[in-house]
Amino acid sequence: MDNKRGLVPRKIKGFRDIDANLNELRWNIINKASKVYQSYGFEHLDTPILEYAECLGKYMPDEDTVDKGVYSFKNPEIEPVFRADGKRELRDADNNVVMDHAFLSMRYDLTAPLSRVYAERLWTRAIKNQLVEGTAPLFRRYQFGPVFRYETKLDPGRFRQFWQLDFDTVGSSDVASDAEVCMILSDALKAIGLAQSDFKIRVNNRKILKGFLHGQGITTPLQEQAILRVIDKLDKIGLRGIEFELGKGRKDKSGAIIPGLGLDEKMVSNFLSFFEIFSESDMNRGQVIEALGEKIGNNEVSKEGLQELNRINSVLAESGLSDEAVLFDPTLVRGMAYYTGPIFEVESTQFYLDHKGRERRVGSICGGGRYDGLVKQLLGVNVPATGASIGVDRLAELLTLTNRGGTAQGPLLITVLDKEMMPEYQKIAKELREGGVNTEVYYGPNQGFKKLKKQLSYADDKNCPIIILLGSDEFEKGVVSVRDLKMGREIADEVTDKKEWRARVQHEVSRTDLVSFVNQLLNK
RNA sequence: GCCGCCGUAGCUCAGCUGGUUAGAGCGCUGGUUUGUGGAUCCAGAGGUCAAGGGUUCGAAUCUCUUCGGUGGUACCA
Numbered sequence: 233m234d235n236k237r238g239l240v241p242r243k244i245k246g247f248r249d250i251d252a253n254l255n256e257l258r259w260n261i262i263n264k265a266s267k268v269y270q271s272y273g274f275e276h277l278d279t280p281i282l283e284y285a286e287c288l289g290k291y292m293p294d295e296d297t298v299d300k301g302v303y304s305f306k307n308p309e310i311e312p313v314f315r316a317d318g319k320r321e322l323r324d325a326d327n328n329v330v331m332d333h334a335f336l337s338m339r340y341d342l343t344a345p346l347s348r349v350y351a352e353r354l355w356t357r358a359i360k361n362q363l364v365e366g367t368a369p370l371f372r373r374y375q376f377g378p379v380f381r382y383e384t385k386l387d388p389g390r391f392r393q394f395w396q397l398d399f400d401t402v403g404s405s406d407v408a409s410d411a412e413v414c415m416i417l418s419d420a421l422k423a424i425g426l427a428q429s430d431f432k433i434r435v436n437n438r439k440i441l442k443g444f445l446h447g448q449g450i451t452t453p454l455q456e457q458a459i460l461r462v463i464d465k466l467d468k469i470g471l472r473g474i475e476f477e478l479g480k481g482r483k484d485k486s487g488a489i490i491p492g493l494g495l496d497e498k499m500v501s502n503f504l505s506f507f508e509i510f511s512e513s514d515m516n517r518g519q520v521i522e523a524l525g526e527k528i529g530n531n532e533v534s535k536e537g538l539q540e541l542n543r544i545n546s547v548l549a550e551s552g553l554s555d556e557a558v559l560f561d562p563t564l565v566r567g568m569a570y571y572t573g574p575i576f577e578v579e580s581t582q583f584y585l586d587h588k589g590r591e592r593r594v595g596s597i598c599g600g601g602r603y604d605g606l607v608k609q610l611l612g613v614n615v616p617a618t619g620a621s622i623g624v625d626r627l628a629e630l631l632t633l634t635n636r637g638g639t640a641q642g643p644l645l646i647t648v649l650d651k652e653m654m655p656e657y658q659k660i661a662k663e664l665r666e667g668g669v670n671t672e673v674y675y676g677p678n679q680g681f682k683k684l685k686k687q688l689s690y691a692d693d694k695n696c697p698i699i700i701l702l703g704s705d706e707f708e709k710g711v712v713s714v715r716d717l718k719m720g721r722e723i724a725d726e727v728t729d730k731k732e733w734r735a736r737v738q739h740e741v742s743r744t745d746l747v748s749f750v751n752q753l754l755n756k
Numbered sequence: 757g758c759c760g761c762c763g764u765a766g767c768u769c770a771g772c773u774g775g776u777u778a779g780a781g782c783g784c785u786g787g788u789u790u791g792u793g794g795a796u797c798c799a800g801a802g803g804u805c806a807a808g809g810g811u812u813c814g815a816a817u818c819u820c821u822u823c824g825g826u827g828g829u830a831c832c833a
Contacts, residue, residue: 245824289833301832340833381832384757388826461831567832649791681791688793703791717793724794734792 246383246392252640257628262376262397265420265622269374269399272416277373279345281380285335288344289609301382303338319359338380342398342621343606346373350402351610358611368607368615370403376624389594389629400619402607407540410574410602411547413620414558417578417598420622425636428557431597434577435544436564438601439537440524444506447531448499457569458493463507464565471511475504510562516555517545524562540574566599575601576620584633594630598622642694643670644750647687648679649703656702660712660746667747669754672696691717698753700746711740716753 243249250258266276285304310331312321322330339345350371357363376397383392399416401409414433421431441463445456462477469477478500481492495503506527515523521541528534541560548558566575578598583591600620607615631637644664646657657673664671678686681703691699701713720737727733741749 344833383832385831386825390832570833647792682789684791685789685793692793699793701792705791713792715792720793730793730795733794738792 244392246386248391248393253637254628254632256640257631257637258395258624261424261622261624261627261631262395264423264425265397266374266376268416268420268423271419272372272399272412274372274374274399277346277349277375278377279339279342279349279375281338281378282336283339283345283348285337287348287610288337288339289347289606302340303380303382304335306333307336308333317359340381341379342375342377342396343400343603343619346375346398346400346402347607347610347617350615351607354611358613363611363613365613365615366405368403368613370401372399372401374399389626391625395624397622397624398619400617402615402617404618405604405616407543407574407602408547410540410576410618411544411551413574413576413600413618414544414548414553415551417576417600417620417622418553418557421578421598424627425631430580430582432556432579432581433553433558433598434561434564434579435541435558435574436561437537437541437574438571439540439573440528440534440562441565443531443534443537444528446533447529448502453569459495459503460565461567462493463503463563464567466507466511466563471504471508474507475500478503507563517541517548517558517560520560520562521545537573544574566601570603570606571601572604573602574618580630582630582634584630594626594633596623597627597630639695642691642696643672644698644700645687645691645694645696646671646673646700646702647684647691648674649681649684649701651679653702653704653707656707660700660702663747664750667751669747669750698750706740709740710743712743712746714739714741714746714749714753718753 270276285302288302311334313330313332314320315322324330351358354363354368374397376395378393378395380393383390386392399413401412414435417433422428441460442456445459450456450459459478462474465477466474477492478495479492479497480494509523510520513520521538524534524538524541528538545560564575564577566577576599577596580594580597583593598620600618602616602618604614604616606617607613628637646661648654648657654673661671661673674687674690676687676690677683684701688699697716697718699715699717701715706712715734715738717737720733723733723736727736739749
């Protein structure tokens with residue numbers, strides 16, 4: 233029996249190949265957004281794909297395997313191990329430095345590497361206790377690139393490698409910088425090509441909810457998390473669903489039983505009365521602030537949160553961001569536990585039809601918030617930070633699904649009618665490239681007169697704007713046949729006659745005028 | 757992770773109350789056209805019916821397990 237392991241070319245589950253069209257879309261998103269980020273003063277930072285697992289804020293995995301959604305493995309080289317205070321290497325009984333293999337992780341977002349970079353720069357000051365809260369330097373950077381998560385269930389549109397496009401401000405506790413996050417997101421999405429009506433930026437402040445929960449006697453982080461998680465589902469399951477999940481639990485339409493948190497009825501009704509006026513309301517930002525003021529009473533944390541919202545509102549108002557563009561939504565939660573203040577989410581308002589004709593939506597395309605405690609794990613000091621991230625792949629998917637993806641433009645193609653004329657083809661190609669035209673000479677099989685058709689379909693598949701035909705006929709006349717495929721595609725529906733079609737798109741051009749003629753066609 | 761549905765050619769699917777050589781459309785290859793897109797017409801290649809076990813004289817069809825997909829649900833630093 234043949235028990236040798238075989239080789240099959242295949243892609244790892246949850247990863248994907250990106251074709252020319254998607255790449256064009258992706259880079260268009262990145263370039264447009266980056267320009268906006270730069271215009272606000274953010275600098276471009278890149279960090280490695282791999283980091284020490286401990287620096288990413290995850291627990292040390294005990295085996296070299298995927299741990300809690302993070303791809304990790306043991307570094308093949310050995311390095312000194314540090315003492316708990318981080319100031320020195322750990323020593324063994326003989327006073328030798330302890331060496332070991334560190335665990336490395338692939339980054340699961342761009343925020344954790346940012347805090348590593350920031351903390352690394354301040355490290356010497358921190359261990360000398362020279363770092364005082366409130367004096368940490370300002371650092372603003374943007375970053376994009378792939379991040380990796382080991383997802384166990386791969387829903388459509390959810391991948392194990394995907395791109396993020398982040399911008400963050402570290403070192404400012406002023407919530408005006410949170411208002412700025414909204415401005416940047418709005419500018420960036422518009423630069424990418426979305427209309428104002430295509431998206432809504434929703435804003436909330438964790439402090440308001442937190443204070444309210446405290447007022448209700450919810451104090452442990454675990455309880456808090458559980459309740460926030462339920463509230464997060466409001467727009468999905470509605471007030472009734474929230475009522476059941478906070479209380480006794482419920483059965484969903486598939487028959488699955490969702491256990492409830494078992495809060496008592498009094499508390500549940502308090503929650504409901506807090507949220508009901510905000511669920512599906514069309515209050516403007518000022519009205520939400522007013523309504524919240526009545527709801528939160530004297531709770532200090534909530535009041536602080538409300539004041540912050542107020543400040544954000546006044547900045548937004550002066551920045552021309554309307555109540556339609558940015559709205560305050562006290563029911564917004566967001567999953568991540570590390571957010572400490574204002575939180576943001578950008579929701580696409582677009583619907584699309586899936587292949588079975590069902591109406592669907594892409595949902596959240598950006599997210600972010602203030603995370604004043606993130607660097608603390610590394611430096612022991614709170615450093616304020618806020619920022620947001622555009623989900624590049626989500627957004628690309630949205631643009632594709634709503635037919636705004638576009639097709640990547642191919643090069644001009646020089647067909648090969650006669651192999652003997654290859655030097656001439658190369659010469660023309662060189663001239664065209666020097667004239668600024670992307671030019672490909674056909675190298676595939678099917679060269680020659682008889683196989684021209686194959687070369688033409690190749691050009692078609694590659695979305696080439698122009699093809700050039702040069703055989704002995706043309707050569708003797710000192711001309712080149714130039715076919716405008718781009719125009720050909722445009723008139724294909726109205727012109728059905730083959731000969732007429734060819735007459736309209738194909739031109740004989742003198743060899744000497746070729747480059748300028750081609751450029752004329754391309755710039756038309 | 758849990759529950760439901762599904763898994764037949766590169767793609768979309770038909771065939772399934774078990775019965776001889778498993779079909780279609782699109783795509784692909786060649787021809788129609790010894791130098792011209794899409795179209796037309798003709799021909800051809802391509803499948804151990806997801807994998808493995810069971811029931812049976814006989815399984816794409818029934819059954820079990822695994823894997824993969826999908827719709828919910830949970831999780832999402």
